[in-house]
């Protein structure tokens with residue numbers, strides 16, 4: 001190795017780092033000024049639509065080696081650090097640590113935020129509702145298992161807002177302290193994870209082995225790590241956290257297994273130009289109510305992207321997503337016309353990765 005060459009390059013990196021540090025501190029100073037303005041007006045510190053606008057703009061003007069994912073990872077961390085210096089805010093997620101919801105939360109709020117692991121979806125809503133946490137992260141649907149009933153019930157029960165969606169590609173691993181699959185006597189996992197990995201279990205003759213459903217896949221890894229002749233279907237991080245050897249990666253039946261999460265909070269987003277809105281609708285008990293509703297949306301040129309029916313206390317309600325923001329001109333009229341039957345859950349930036 002050319003020692004001089006290396007030294008020169010390292011000196012160059014040192015001065016770039018000094019420059020970066022100076023610029024990031026300068027940026028923090030400006031964020032602080034924005035924070036002061038927001039404190040006066042009572043506005044929310046976190047503005048997902050503004051953060052997206054910054055990342056989109058940087059991606060368009062980018063000519064270097066960084067791709068969108070890298071720009072996003074770097075800048076989301078910078079934003080999260082700025083916000084936390086401005087006002088530290090808790091993020092409550094469906095635990096335990098290492099769960100897919102935890103991964104979704106960290107992807108959005110970065111390494112510097114303070115996280116609280118909560119054992120139930122209702123507990124997360126309560127935490128945000130009582131202002132113990134500013135943000136809550138909950139799963140809403142999975143591409144193989146459909147909608148998460150507890151989340152719909154809580155969206156109906158509490159008056160909190162969806163402020164962002166996150167879609168994660170879900171991969172399961174098969175982990176065990178046993179070297180031989182044939183020696184495994186018991187498998188721990190979450191009921192929906194067993195369902196998502198049926199073919200794998202059958203292919204390895206594991207469908208006859210006792211399957212023990214428990215509340216989380218990370219807890220499954222914890223149990224399997226302690227108990228000989230047992231295994232877990234769990235996230236990669238869950239196995240790593242519990243020092244449980246991974247025997248197989250990506251064991252899910254479908255190769256596009258995705259989960260969508262909502263971030264809930266107590267404020268509403270401004271329009272970003274690329275929004276989605278979620279609503280709950282309880283139709284009056286009269287003929288044609290649903291048709292009339294759908295026709296109104298169609299006539300206003302609004303694209304419904306999802307419609308799922310769901311039973312709450314014996315009544316059928318619909319969970320609906322559509323393109324657009326609740327303050328868009330063509331959306332406002334419809335929401336006003338049907339205001340007695342609609343509950344607006346929130347307008348938020350539409351993710352590129354979709355379910």
Ligand SMILES: C=C(O[C@@H]1C=C(C(=O)O)C=C[C@H]1O)C(=O)O
Nearest residue numbers: 031034045046047050051079082
């Ligand atoms: C600085 C602001 O507040 C927060 C921090 C941002 C940033 O660091 O650029 C962007 C949006 C907000 O989440 C703002 O709203 O402009």
